[in-house]
Amino acid sequence: MRRWPRPGDTALVVLLLLPLAVALPRLGGLAGPPELWLTWVGRVTGILGLALMLLAGAVSCRVPGLDRPFGGLARLWRLHHGLGFAAFILVMLHALALGLAAVPASLDAAVATLFPPLSHGAVWLGWLAWAALVVFLAPTFDFFGQPHYQRWKRLHLVSAAALLLGLWHALLLAGEAWPWWLLGLAGLGAIAWRKGVAPRRRHAYRIEAVEPLARGVVELVLRPEGSGIRHEAGQFVYLSPLDESLANGRGEEHPYTIASAPSDGRLRIGIKDLGDASHALQTVAPESRVLIEGPHGEFFGRRFPERDMLWLGGGIGITPFVGGARDLATGAGPGGHVHLFYLAHDESRAYYGQDLEAIAERHAGFTFTTHFYRDLGPLTETFLREHCPDFTEREIYLCGPPAMNAHLQRLLAGQGVPASRIHSEVFDFL
Ligand SMILES: Cc1cc2nc3c(=O)[nH]c(=O)nc-3n(C[C@H](O)[C@H](O)[C@H](O)COP(=O)(O)OP(=O)(O)OC[C@H]3O[C@@H](n4cnc5c(N)ncnc54)[C@H](O)[C@@H]3O)c2cc1C
Incomplete structure (x- = not known):
């Protein structure tokens, strides 16, 4: 399965570069004394940082089906985090570069560039946007530990304020406003959809x-x-x-x-x-x-692939495979054979075991094997090969606790399975 770039990624890159492409002719060249190129860097990082912030908002809209061009909601969520983090770094560089650009003139000039009189509303809107971004992102910094999910979601309203203030800052300073209206509509429209429309649907x-x-x-x-x-x-x-x-x-x-x-x-x-x-x-x-x-989501893609599959499910991560196996039991299955390994601590934790065994008995295209950690330790290549000799040739799907996932990814990579044939789901979006 193709991982990068997905059609959605390409659209994001185009939207990201749009305000920069429109602004570039006005930004001047890079050649010249340090203050000139620092000003250039400051402006470019500001433009890209705000575009990333607005796109991070846009991809969070959770319209059913919109995740597909990005490879599913889990991947879209990772993109959302990546875009937000990159935006934060660029916004910091934006302020730093513009401040440093004024240092050769004098230290006072640098301070005045960053903290002008209050009448320079555009600059202060930028600072307010930055402050909202810091308040919003602070709980994700490692030393605060894992953020409480519901509190973190409520804090997302502060991120909407950051987008609004940042957009206002750009509209006051940009030569051409239309790219910002477009990205603003995407970013703030997505939040309005999430908070206003989606709950009613x-x-x-x-x-x-x-x-x-x-x-x-x-x-x-x-x-x-x-x-x-x-x-x-x-x-x-x-x-x-x-x-x-x-x-x-x-x-x-x-x-x-x-x-x-x-x-x-x-x-x-x-x-x-x-x-x-x-x-x-x-x-x-x-x-x-x-x-x-x-x-x-699209764990199995739009439909099961027309080739043999290996499913590896552990703990509550068995649920996508239970749905898949129940689908096979109705005769709606894939062209190829499916071998499911259920990785559980012991028999009492293989809670869907009986259902899956019953499906395997009725359905020739589905084989089911249990693997109990308490008796056998971590799953090994030998165990896999003994029960499913061609496992490295199959399309492979993993879902389970992070440690299991990491162990299986290593095991499969060690057997030469290309990453493009391994599909995994994590049950945590933080
Ligand atoms: C794509 C996906 C599919 C899932 N499928 C299942 C399933 O079939 N069965 C099942 O039992 N669990 C599933 N989960 C996990 C389930 O969402 C969490 O266990 C549940 O949200 C925990 O909430 P809590 O308040 O009980 O625990 P908390 O103590 O709040 O959280 C426990 C863990 O769940 C994560 N979590 C909490 N709330 C959310 C949220 N709203 N979105 C994402 N992660 C969250 C936290 O980061 C933490 O790691 C799935 C998660 C994802 C992302």
Whole structure:
């Protein structure tokens, strides 16, 4: 599968360079004394930094289907983080370079360039945008530890302020304003969509059953109140429970993979107790309502590839494969053969084991093998080859805890499997 560049990446690069291309003729040349090229660097980093900020906002819009040209929502989220981080660095360089450019004149001139009288509103708008960016990004700095997800999401409103102030700063200073209107519309429009439109487009479901699978793991069976969503195997949704009696997480949206086949009239979602909200969901009231947004993602691409596949699922990361196997069981499967390895600590943690075994018994194109860490330690190349001799020739899909993922990526790379044939999903967007 092609990883880079995806069509969406190309569109992003074009949009990123647009304001710079339009402004370039006015920026002068690089040749000359240091203050000239420092001014040039300061302006270019400012233009690129703000364009990156607005594009980071634009890609966060979460319109179902828009993630596809980028290779799925998980990859789009990584892009969003990368763009935001790069924007922060460039905005810092922008101020630094413009300040340094004035140093040869005098130190006072440098200070006055960065901190002019208040009447120079454009500069102060830039500083306010920078301050909003710092407040927003500070919780992600390592020494503060892992940010609390819901708090971090609420802080995103500060990032909207940063975009607005930055845009205003640029509109006051730019020669040609239209590229900024275009990017501003994309960035701020995306936020307006997320906060205003998307919540109204969610689908209402009722919880038909809460089926315990193991200690701390349940499967919710959801019945649509209206037409419901249409999905493909391996996709996920954002689920917001409305049950009044929930101790935590009521109304919060959390991503969960759909573990039912696309043709199933019910949505099935396996939920592991990993924190406050997922703990409360273990005892959510049957017949209470949930709101579903999505589907998102493209773990298996648009459809299963027409070649043999190796699926490696561990812990709750088994859910995309459960959805995939249930899809195969309806006869909607791929052209090739599928071999699923279920990596669990021990038999009691292989909570979907019986379902998967039953599918393997009925379906010749699907083989199922369990691997228990407690008995065998980490999965080895020998174990894989013993059960699936041609595993290195297959299209490979991984989903599981980060340590398992890293171990499997190393193992497969060590066997010469090209990265382009390995597809993995992480259950964490932070
Ligand atoms: C694409 C995807 C698919 C997932 N599929 C499943 C699934 O099928 N079954 C399952 O049990 N879990 C799944 N998860 C994980 C699930 O979203 C988290 O366990 C849940 O959000 C934890 O929330 P909490 O309040 O219980 O725990 P917290 O203590 O808030 O968080 C526990 C962990 O989950 C992450 N997390 C919390 N909230 C979110 C959020 N809104 N978005 C992304 N990450 C978050 C945190 O970074 C932390 O690492 C999936 C996650 C992603 C990104």
